[in-house]
Amino acid sequence: MKLLFVEDDKDLLKSVLLYFNEGGFNCETAKTLVEAKDKIEQYEYDCIVLDLVMPDGNSLSLIPLMQHLKKDTGIIVLSANSNVDDKVLSLDLGADDYMTKPFHLSELNSRIKSIIRRKKQQGSNILVFNEIAINTDAKNVKINDQSIRLTKKEYDLLLYLIYNKNKVVTKSSIAEHLWGDFTEFYDAADSVYSHIKNLKKKLLAMGCEDYIQSLYGVGYIFKEDGQA
Amino acid sequence: MAKHKKKSAVYAQNLSHELLTPLAIIRSKVELLLQSPNLDQEDLKSLDDILRNVRRMRSLNQALIQLSKIDNEVYEDREAVNIQSLIEEILDNFEDQIRFKELKVRVIGEVTQPIKTNKNLMNLLVLNLIKNAVMHNKTGGELIIELKNNAFLIKNSLDPMQRVPKKPFKRFNSSKSESLGLGLAIVKSTLDYLDLEYDLSTDENWFIFSVSFQ
Numbered sequence: 001m002k003l004l005f006v007e008d009d010k011d012l013l014k015s016v017l018l019y020f021n022e023g024g025f026n027c028e029t030a031k032t033l034v035e036a037k038d039k040i041e042q043y044e045y046d047c048i049v050l051d052l053v054m055p056d057g058n059s060l061s062l063i064p065l066m067q068h069l070k071k072d073t074g075i076i077v078l079s080a081n082s083n084v085d086d087k088v089l090s091l092d093l094g095a096d097d098y099m100t101k102p103f104h105l106s107e108l109n110s111r112i113k114s115i116i117r118r119k120k121q122q123g124s125n126i127l128v129f130n131e132i133a134i135n136t137d138a139k140n141v142k143i144n145d146q147s148i149r150l151t152k153k154e155y156d157l158l159l160y161l162i163y164n165k166n167k168v169v170t171k172s173s174i175a176e177h178l179w180g181d182f183t184e185f186y187d188a189a190d191s192v193y194s195h196i197k198n199l200k201k202k203l204l205a206m207g208c209e210d211y212i213q214s215l216y217g218v219g220y221i222f223k224e225d226g227q228a
Numbered sequence: 229m230a231k232h233k234k235k236s237a238v239y240a241q242n243l244s245h246e247l248l249t250p251l252a253i254i255r256s257k258v259e260l261l262l263q264s265p266n267l268d269q270e271d272l273k274s275l276d277d278i279l280r281n282v283r284r285m286r287s288l289n290q291a292l293i294q295l296s297k298i299d300n301e302v303y304e305d306r307e308a309v310n311i312q313s314l315i316e317e318i319l320d321n322f323e324d325q326i327r328f329k330e331l332k333v334r335v336i337g338e339v340t341q342p343i344k345t346n347k348n349l350m351n352l353l354v355l356n357l358i359k360n361a362v363m364h365n366k367t368g369g370e371l372i373i374e375l376k377n378n379a380f381l382i383k384n385s386l387d388p389m390q391r392v393p394k395k396p397f398k399r400f401n402s403s404k405s406e407s408l409g410l411g412l413a414i415v416k417s418t419l420d421y422l423d424l425e426y427d428l429s430t431d432e433n434w435f436i437f438s439v440s441f442q
Contacts, residue, residue: 009249015256022263080248082290102252102286105259153324168262172279179324191328216269218262218276 001116002026002044006036006059007051007078016049019105023167025112032056040066040073046119047074047112050095052081063093074115078103104173110163129162131208143206153178154199161212161222170219196220237300244293247285255282291410294352298417303346312339312375314350318358319373330368337375343441345422353418356411357382357437364408364435381438386430 003020007013008031020027030036033056040062050059066073076097077090087098096115117125117136125136133142139155141148160177161169171192200212211222258278319333326333361371361384369385419426425440
């Protein structure tokens, strides 16, 4: 999967590249809108991440260009502004998603994967991981072909963990993923712990392997080589 | 004078926005460090502490942006707002947390007439009041809202582990009461801007905040 990061901050770019290259993505960057325009015109990307404020202008101007070139690329706008109007404007223009800084790499990862899934697959959208089958259209989960009943938060949590499998996901990022803007109102530690506990219980009860491991107080990791 | 005020609000907000990129960088570096297999418990604890403080800085930053906006009078629109609907909508948003803390919520009285006010500020005001009432409540505690056409009151039981500071409105109290202090600072700024009467009373068991629209 090919990604283009339109971002001028070198440090941020470095982190992002490290993380996403490690995650198996093919990553490219553009530090100016001019560079971005060039790359968009010449290459195909599965998803583009646009930092709104670039040294040579507002990156939203790239969206009409992509539409004109009939590119079916996923677009995520990154902004320092949590202004609702900006979000609405970006989405109305044609962006697929809008995230504010500071963001969690695991959240960006999950949103990119989610957008790519939506764009690639027509028809049934079943994400399979060993005995777990998640139908992302119907939003239901089956373990060894048997349906399992999860609450909305438990479903969101499972999908998030699987999108970020084999990577440490912090409680903080889980809290933000589940409660978005209202995260600061939740004591991340307790609430997240409680949801993870319930999810694990339900999965194990259906005979699923125990993939979710906890990493001392900091977060969790959905590990491919689960414990028996 | 008004023009100067607006300019300073813009500068303050620009600076606050600038802070967000370094925060994003710190957070991303820590997330990357966390992927290393060689970390022991002490390392993990340190990294967790860093992340927690990034969250704090972000909260502080957001509150600063908000306060700067209010202090510099950027909210001029007025429209009819039904306080009851607003309160009920905000309570809905806190449903998860209310259920998690097993709080007993009661809404008494009703509002039959809307008031003319700035919707965004009123939303901010009610959001912060209810947020405090939920966050600083004890498990199994109560949250009581009394409504009248020209006034409302929010009463919540207190978490015995959290003590309300003596000067609740003073900005940026100790870090323990930081969130309460910031929330109340926003509340006070909003109320002063809208020129509304309010009263706060608290004892060891209850925290009561009332607002009147004359």
